[in-house]
Each structure stands twice: as C-alpha cells, then as structure tokens.
Amino acid sequence: MTEYLLARMQEGMVLLYAFSLIFFYMDFLLNNRKAKKAAFWLLYVIWLVQTILVVDFYIRTARLPLLSLEQGLYFYSWLLITFSILINRYWKVEFIAFFTNLLGFIIVVIYTFAPFQWEESAVSARLISELLIIHIVITIFAYVIFSLSCIFSLLYLLQYQLLKKKRWGKRLIRINDLSKLEQYAYLLNSIGLPTFSVGIILGLQWAFIKIPTLHIFDAKIIGSFFIVFIYSMLVYFRLRKNMAGKRLAFYNISAFLVVLINFFLSGNFSTFHF
Structure with missing residues (x-):
C-alpha cells in the first residue's frame, strides 16, 4: 500500500x-x-x-x-x-x-x-492539520450538545415556575412536562461528556506535536479537564445519587457557564490555541 x-x-x-x-x-x-x-x-x-x-x-x-x-x-x-x-x-x-x-x-x-x-513531510503535515480539524469539529459538536442540555434545564425552570404560580395557558402546554425536560438534559449530557472527552484527547495529541513548549498546567487544558469533571459529577449525581428537579437543573446551567468561561476567557491565558 x-x-x-x-x-x-x-x-x-x-x-x-x-x-x-x-x-x-x-x-x-x-x-x-x-x-x-x-x-x-x-x-x-x-x-x-x-x-x-x-x-x-x-x-x-x-x-x-x-x-x-x-x-x-x-x-x-x-x-x-x-x-x-x-x-x-x-x-x-x-x-x-x-x-x-x-x-x-x-x-x-x-x-x-x-x-x-x-x-513524507507532506503526509505528516496534512495528518497533523486534519487532526486539528477533527479536534475542533468534535469539540464544537460537544459544545452544541451542552448548549442544548442547558436550554432544556432553562425550560425546566421556566415550566417549574409556571406550575408553581399556577399560570395555566398556552405557554405551559407548549413546554414539555418536567420529567421529559429533565430526561432530555441528562441524555444530552451523557452524549456530550464522551464526545468532549474524545475532542480533548485529539486536541492534546495535536498540541504535544505542534507546541513543544506546552505546559500540562496550561489554562485551556485545566479548564477542559475541569469541564469533564463537572459533567461527570452531574451524570453521577443523576445516575447514582438520584438527584433531580430544580437543584439538578441549576447545577446543569452552572456547568454550562463554566463551558462558556473556558471557551471565551481561558484562551487569553493559554498557548494552546495561540
């Protein structure tokens, strides 16, 4: 071949x-x-x-x-x-x-x-370049999944408030029931977590090849692993601790805020995406 x-x-x-x-x-x-x-x-x-x-x-x-x-x-x-x-x-x-x-x-x-x-240097360079593209695509896909999960949690809180205040109407009917909203958020987190982890593995491999001075305590790397830890805890609490309801929805929204911070701010203190 x-x-x-x-x-x-x-x-x-x-x-x-x-x-x-x-x-x-x-x-x-x-x-x-x-x-x-x-x-x-x-x-x-x-x-x-x-x-x-x-x-x-x-x-x-x-x-x-x-x-x-x-x-x-x-x-x-x-x-x-x-x-x-x-x-x-x-x-x-x-x-x-x-x-x-x-x-x-x-x-x-x-x-x-x-x-x-x-x-062949051309093949090597092309593979490394495509590795970066694959890392970006998979990571962005994970971000989309986390975003949708956060939206479901926001809808959960909105529906919860409507039911609590007994504001019956079309808005209440159009939003799905609480159990479904919570289930969808959990399902998306269960998909997003391994997807994001795969993206991290590919990104680290690219970084170790292309950035010889990269430090393991780089802000982007720490932030990414922190995201994996947070969503792992969310999945664990939902699966093993039977945590549910408004508390879990707040935690899920907070986890997505960490994703946003890692995406927009940690890059300013990192050489990973320079």
Missing part, C-alpha cells in the same frame, strides 16, 4: 474509534442496546481495518510490527480489540469492550498522528 492510503485508512479508523467509543459510553451509562449494537458494528470494522494494516506490514517486511515501541503499541491495540471481541462473544462480560476500546483509542491516536510515523 502507498503511504498516503495507509494514512487515510488510519485516519478513518480514528474517527470510527471515536464514534464507537461514544456509543459504548451510551450503553454503559444508559443501558441502551441499540447504542451497544452500533458500537460493536463499528468495532468490527475497526478490527478489520487494523487486521488489514497488520497483514500489509507483515507482507512488506516479513515480520510482525513488534521491533519498536511505536509498532508494539499498535500491535497491542489490535490484540486488545481482538480479545475484547472474543470475550464478549464467548463469555458475555458486559462493558469489557468499552474499557478496552477506550484504551485502544488512545493508543491508536498516539500512533497515527505521531510525527515519527510518516516519512
């Missing part, structure tokens, strides 16, 4: 990994069987692509990709997927594929977009 084709296949595999990981997370959090089925179909495609690449490497070099740390990581990620599929097929261990997929995704991202991976 040509180097360009290999680059395209591995880049596509990263995207499939990201979507598979999001679907696995939805199944893990929401017990959604349709999401689980979609995640495994994507995982089978990923395994097929990785197998083709491993076989191609063996044909070209007459050996398995094991003689360097980078090659070993790639072979390790392929074995992770292989065994996770086999375990799920014969042992039916729930969620094993989710965690192995998460680890495999991180390894493949590092391997695919590492500067030592491609000999």
Whole structure:
C-alpha cells in the first residue's frame, strides 16, 4: 500500500474509534442496546481495518510490527480489540469492550498522528492539520450538545415556575412536562461528556506535536479537564445519587457557564490555541 492510503485508512479508523467509543459510553451509562449494537458494528470494522494494516506490514517486511515501541503499541491495540471481541462473544462480560476500546483509542491516536510515523513531510503535515480539524469539529459538536442540555434545564425552570404560580395557558402546554425536560438534559449530557472527552484527547495529541513548549498546567487544558469533571459529577449525581428537579437543573446551567468561561476567557491565558 502507498503511504498516503495507509494514512487515510488510519485516519478513518480514528474517527470510527471515536464514534464507537461514544456509543459504548451510551450503553454503559444508559443501558441502551441499540447504542451497544452500533458500537460493536463499528468495532468490527475497526478490527478489520487494523487486521488489514497488520497483514500489509507483515507482507512488506516479513515480520510482525513488534521491533519498536511505536509498532508494539499498535500491535497491542489490535490484540486488545481482538480479545475484547472474543470475550464478549464467548463469555458475555458486559462493558469489557468499552474499557478496552477506550484504551485502544488512545493508543491508536498516539500512533497515527505521531510525527515519527510518516516519512513524507507532506503526509505528516496534512495528518497533523486534519487532526486539528477533527479536534475542533468534535469539540464544537460537544459544545452544541451542552448548549442544548442547558436550554432544556432553562425550560425546566421556566415550566417549574409556571406550575408553581399556577399560570395555566398556552405557554405551559407548549413546554414539555418536567420529567421529559429533565430526561432530555441528562441524555444530552451523557452524549456530550464522551464526545468532549474524545475532542480533548485529539486536541492534546495535536498540541504535544505542534507546541513543544506546552505546559500540562496550561489554562485551556485545566479548564477542559475541569469541564469533564463537572459533567461527570452531574451524570453521577443523576445516575447514582438520584438527584433531580430544580437543584439538578441549576447545577446543569452552572456547568454550562463554566463551558462558556473556558471557551471565551481561558484562551487569553493559554498557548494552546495561540
């Protein structure tokens, strides 16, 4: 295979990994069987692509990709997927594929977009540039999801006030019932959290390649991980602590304010997006 084709296949595999990981997370959090089925179909495609690449490497070099740390990581990620599929097929261990997929995704991202991976500078530069584009698109998509979740919480508070003050009318009827509004906000947070996390992983990989002086305590990095922590707590409180109602809606709106602060203000104190 040509180097360009290999680059395209591995880049596509990263995207499939990201979507598979999001679907696995939805199944893990929401017990959604349709999401689980979609995640495994994507995982089978990923395994097929990785197998083709491993076989191609063996044909070209007459050996398995094991003689360097980078090659070993790639072979390790392929074995992770292989065994996770086999375990799920014969042992039916729930969620094993989710965690192995998460680890495999991180390894493949590092391997695919590492500067030592491609000999041709044009291919390397293009991959790194596209990595940045993918990071931006996924992160913006997560921002949209968080925005919609915040809107549902605002509608929840509005509906709550209308019911409390007994202001019956068309406005009350047109807004959905409280339980539905809360459910939609929670569902969106459950989707937005893994989506944003995937965007962070891709963004960090790009930053470590392109910004040699980047510090781990950069304001943008700290702010992004703080967002992951806040929304993880929101999902945890809703799922395990049975927190609901007006209190959870206020927390969700406050979490989105943190997103806005990270988006508009932390960049002024960061070299990440310079």
